[in-house]
Amino acid sequence: MSKKRWIYMILTIILLTIEVLIALFIHDDFVRPYIGDVLVVMVIYTFIRIFVPEKVKMLPSYILCFAVLVEVLQYFRIVEALGLQDNRFFRVLIGSVFDMKDIICYAVGCILIVAGQIVYKLRRKAKERKEEKSK
Numbered sequence: 001m002s003k004k005r006w007i008y009m010i011l012t013i014i015l016l017t018i019e020v021l022i023a024l025f026i027h028d029d030f031v032r033p034y035i036g037d038v039l040v041v042m043v044i045y046t047f048i049r050i051f052v053p054e055k056v057k058m059l060p061s062y063i064l065c066f067a068v069l070v071e072v073l074q075y076f077r078i079v080e081a082l083g084l085q086d087n088r089f090f091r092v093l094i095g096s097v098f099d100m101k102d103i104i105c106y107a108v109g110c111i112l113i114v115a116g117q118i119v120y121k122l123r124r125k126a127k128e129r130k131e132e133k134s135k
Contacts, residue, residue, distance in 0.1 A: 004053040012046040015039055023092070037105030038112070041067055045113050055117070060110040067106035074098040 019039055026032045044063050052059075075098035084090040095102075 002053055005050050008046045008049040008053065012043060012050060015043045015046060019043060033099075034101070034105050037102050038109040041106050041109035042113060060113045060117075063113075064106055064110045068103055070094065071098060071102050071106070 019036060022032055022036045022039075041060075041063050044066070045059065048056075048059065048063075056062075074095045077096070079085050079091055079094050079096045082090075084094070085096070
């Protein structure tokens with residue numbers, strides 16, 4: 001497995017662990033509803049990058065569209081429509097309450113992903129320039 005895949009796997013495990021810890025132990029009005037939603041798109045991104053290690057230019061946008069779709073399905077009470085309202089796992093996984101603030105949090109998460117990509121690219125270019133000058 002390539003180094004990139006390992007890095008994304010480790011990041012996925014770390015982020016997923018943070019998400020689970022937030023879900024299990026934090027019951028406040030900020031971290032759980034907002035930070036958790038920002039992190040969930042990052043978990044999805046790093047998980048996909050395990051299998052697609054080369055950059056997919058629009059991946060953050062695709063993830064945002066997916067997250068918005070899930071949120072819209074919550075508006076239409078998809079959990080009840082599927083008969084899963086008594087299953088806690090699916091109620092938590094899919095969600096059961098539409099909230100526009102969740103969509104904003106997903107967008108913030110995707111913006112942070114793009115910002116991270118830009119920072120990584122700039123640092124890599126600076127390192128390459130520095131290596132060229134030292135030759």
